[in-house]
Amino acid sequence: xxxxxxxQLLERYWLCETTLEEEQILxxxxxxxxxxxxxxxxxxxxTYEQADVEANRLGEDFDRHMLEMVGEVPPVxxxxxxxxxxxxxxxxxxxxxxxxxTLGNAIHVAIESREEQPIAVNGGYTPPxxxxxxxxxxxxxxxxxxxxxxxxxx
Numbered sequence: 433x434x435x436x437x438x439x440q441l442l443e444r445y446w447l448c449e450t451t452l453e454e455e456q457i458l459x460x461x462x463x464x465x466x467x468x469x470x471x472x473x474x475x476x477x478x479t480y481e482q483a484d485v486e487a488n489r490l491g492e493d494f495d496r497h498m499l500e501m502v503g504e505v506p507p508v509x510x511x512x513x514x515x516x517x518x519x520x521x522x523x524x525x526x527x528x529x530x531x532x533x534t535l536g537n538a539i540h541v542a543i544e545s546r547e548e549q550p551i552a553v554n555g556g557y558t559p560p561x562x563x564x565x566x567x568x569x570x571x572x573x574x575x576x577x578x579x580x581x582x583x584x585x586x
Contacts, residue, residue: 435468442474 441458444450450458462471462478 435471438471442471 438458438461441450441454445455445458459478459481461467462475463482467475
């Protein structure tokens with residue numbers, strides 16, 4: 433048997449020049465059980481749609497399962513973040529820096545005062561420092577209101 437028309441349709445199919453009716457003719461031809469051996473490699477190309485229609489169909493249980501899953505999804509809620517929550521890491525960092533500076537200052541003062549201690553004389557008695565005392569320098573012998581007043585002359 434001569435299959436020149438089918439071969440011509442295949443050539444046009446590869447060049448993308450066939451119409452929908454001609455492609456349907458090719459599908460019908462290749463859906464037969466008796467196909468020539470030289471055209472047999474093309475059979476699967478034209479019969480895959482008919483063979484896989486039932487195999488690739490989703491069942492009713494799939495639809496039910498999907499509808500159950502959609503119903504179970506909790507809604508996503510937006511979370512409000514206050515300015516305090518945003519700045520909390522900055523507050524923590526500032527507190528750490530303050531603690532480190534305070535401890536450093538305390539250690540510095542302790543080491544500095546240890547170096548300036550006078551040597552003990554007369555059985556452990558140390559004379560007081562000759563520096564200005566804050567309490568003495570802070571006291572005022574007179575009334576500050578009268579000292580600052582200047583007489584107004586007219």
